[in-house]
Amino acid sequence: MKKIFLLVLCSAVLFSCATKKGNKLVNERDVPERYVNDLKKQRPNIEKRTWEMVDSNSYNANFVDNGNQMRVKYTKSSTETCWIVPAEYVPTQITEYINTNYPNSKISEVSIVDSRNVKTYNASIITKKKEIKNLEFDLNGAFKSERISK
Numbered sequence: 001m002k003k004i005f006l007l008v009l010c011s012a013v014l015f016s017c018a019t020k021k022g023n024k025l026v027n028e029r030d031v032p033e034r035y036v037n038d039l040k041k042q043r044p045n046i047e048k049r050t051w052e053m054v055d056s057n058s059y060n061a062n063f064v065d066n067g068n069q070m071r072v073k074y075t076k077s078s079t080e081t082c083w084i085v086p087a088e089y090v091p092t093q094i095t096e097y098i099n100t101n102y103p104n105s106k107i108s109e110v111s112i113v114d115s116r117n118v119k120t121y122n123a124s125i126i127t128k129k130k131e132i133k134n135l136e137f138d139l140n141g142a143f144k145s146e147r148i149s150k
Helices: 002-020 033-042 092-101
Strands: 024-026 049-055 058-065 068-074 079-084 106-115 118-126 132-137 143-148
Touching: 033 058, 033 068, 092 106, 092 118, 092 132
Parallel strands: none
Antiparallel strands: 024 049, 049 058, 058 068, 068 079, 079 106, 106 118, 118 132, 132 143
């Protein structure tokens, strides 16, 4: 029962994360076949997944794998895997950095991102001016860079 509740909760959060970014939800049949086949090959046990079109060349697959909320972003030149980190597991260095340097901002998502075999923490925050900023940290929680989302 607890696992079912957790799965439903993760699915709800996953769906809300998929729609909050302004990306367009699409049916799997509208996603390029190579992306769908790659996801099925890499993660054959995933049955429930949602797809979203980021732009005409990029698609996200959102799903839960072994209780972990995940997203895989496919582009023509690369694949990026994200593991969404629950709030209670975000390293304190990251939350302290955000609280110190971005007071009155809200953390919308923290994830571990594997892009081209380099893993980093990415934190999306919403500032009091309603800007969305993406902050990148190394795996030790040290700040690396900032990018403002469109």
